[in-house]
Amino acid sequence: MSVHIDPKIFDSYYNGCCNGTFWPLFHSMPDRAMFCAEHWRAYVQVNQEFAEKTIKALEILAKEEPADSGTPLVWIHDYHLMLAANTIRNIAEERNLKFKLGFFLHIPFPPWDIFRLFPWSDEILQGMLGCDMVGFHIEDYCLNFVDCCQRRLGCRVDRKNLLVEHGGRTVRIRPLPIAIPYERFVQLAKAAPRVIDSKQKIVLGVDRLDYTKGLVHRLKAFETLLEKHPEHREKVTLLQIAVPSRTDVKEYQDLKEEMDQLVGRINGRFTTPNWSPIRYIYGCISQDELASFYRDAAVALVTPLRDGMNLVAKEFVACQINSPPGVLVVSPFAGAGEMMHEALISNPYEIDAAAEVIHRALTMPEDERTLRMNYLRKREKVHDVNYWMRSFLKAMGTLITEDGDDVLPTTMQPVTLDDFDEYLTKYIGNTSKLALLLDYDGTLAPIAPHPDMAVLPEETKRTLQRLANLSDVHISIISGRNVHNVKEMVGIEGLTYAGNHGLEIIHPDGSRFVHPIPVEFESKVSDLLKTLQEQVCRDGAWVENKGALLTFHYTNTPVDLRPEMVATATQLIESAGFKAGKAHCAIEAKPPVQWNKGRASIYILRTAFGLDWSERIKIIYAGDDVTDEDAMEALKGMAATFRVTQSQIVRTAADRRLPSTDSVLTMLKWLERHFCERLPRASVHPEDASSGNTR
Structure with missing residues (x-):
């Protein structure tokens, strides 16, 4: 059933309102948008005509189809027809027509501060809320829409379950990413x-x-x-x-x-x-x-x-x-x-x-x-186009009609086991094997003024030991420390230990991996150590010799002296042919090799689980340092990654942020609970297991 529009009206509707206003505005480019009452009137008129033709189609269907043939579905697409649903619903209810109404937006839905610029924003929201369900590509667009509904229309909303109450109905909002054949x-x-x-x-x-x-x-x-x-x-x-x-x-x-x-x-x-x-x-x-x-x-x-x-x-x-x-x-x-x-x-x-x-x-x-x-x-x-269509139809067939109350705490509570339920349960699922890759300083142990003072808390050590006793959990500690030092600090047998950001690895069976270093840098390490000690080791600054690399520490240096000292140390490191890497109040002098925590993580996983490791395991990586970003980037999309930080401005590739080492411990306890629940009742609980690794 075709819709005939006057060419002048169509131009004002399509080029004026749709492409001249909605396209730039919804793509967060409001400076390119024009707001014209004439174009808006054309948009209203065209949406009205589409709605009326839809009503005619529903009336024809009601006459031709038997009463038990099911409820018709009207599926409206994109920003060209955001008002049509409300008109369809109003007319259909007057004529006692039964149907379900769905909408899908193929472009982004903007945040409130941009959407509010549109003079007729409330009409757009009410038009879309005429549907039983509104679909967007991703959850961010859903949340933007829910936020606008609350702030512009005063709707009662449930952000957790993505529900909007409007006109005595509950409208379901869903992320349904479109796909291809x-x-x-x-x-x-x-x-x-x-x-x-x-x-x-x-x-x-x-x-x-x-x-x-x-x-x-x-x-x-x-x-x-x-x-x-x-x-x-x-x-x-x-x-x-x-x-x-x-x-x-x-x-x-x-x-x-x-x-x-x-x-x-x-x-x-x-x-x-x-x-x-x-x-x-x-x-x-x-x-x-x-x-x-x-x-x-x-x-x-x-x-x-x-x-x-x-x-x-x-x-x-x-x-x-x-x-x-x-x-x-x-x-x-x-x-x-x-x-x-x-x-x-x-x-x-x-x-x-x-x-x-x-x-x-x-x-x-x-x-x-x-x-x-x-x-x-x-x-x-x-997740092809057929999956997308089935997902939409499934969501339309299971509409939520109950009221949803949105109860928000006034302050954020400390991280609890419940905080990991939805995210990690969904990620891990029923997978039997887990690879847990953890940094040491700032992740398992709190940052300390001196590396020797960064002691692993007893409760964290006990939890790690119990996890290590589970046959389905493989634990690797990947640190910037010397590999023997990090193994000594953790003190648990049967783990994989990687030191110097993965340049040295000790496997659970005692076998070793050492990434080759250019021969000429072996002698350069001692020369650089001496240079740094002579020129920048003052006012509390010192150099840690890790064998394959050096770390220049300035934790105890007065803040006003740090910029010049850091610049000098960086220049000395780079002049010697090393890479200068930032760390917590430290600069690391690394040999120029293409190896980091990311490459080391993939090597460990491949060694532990074989070439097809990605098919059989789930991975969790947690770290607090810029060096951990290499691993988070390498494992992006393949692992659940956590950046431990209290900074508000740190950039990270991690999926989630954790505020402290205590929250890492909470995550470890959640993993212990999750994997212990799978054990047969006759199995020994890891709390009762011996201190040695039982795998």
């Missing part, structure tokens, strides 16, 4: 002929030419990559496909001109007789060509400034049938960035950092590329 793209990739003849690595971008896609930022990041990493010149090409969009709108015309000029400038700057850094395709390409580009690209950049989900990321993953696979880079401001944790995350606004992420993607080891892509492909294969 996965197998169809797999088949396209298998059948598509090769269209990339060059032996160069291809960094691929596929986008509509739209200001939300971050295309200008992407080109500048690629330019920075070529500046900072000249080793990629003549070896890497950026293939940017820009599909024309809204070509009659001046803003989009200006964007095309800016893109043309930027591509020309970068190519003019770096082009050689045999290579141009950017290949720019402005136009549409066939699905076969697209699948071929997806399949053969080394890196895919999905880095919008804001996006509801972005299915390009999922299409690229589905087409990654080659071995080794490519690497996916996504923006944290796209829904895909919230879901596809194994991808590399790149903030498009941080040009220098974005360039470094591209460099990391281009130089990523094959085993990590394969591991990350296997996780991504497995998820997208299961």
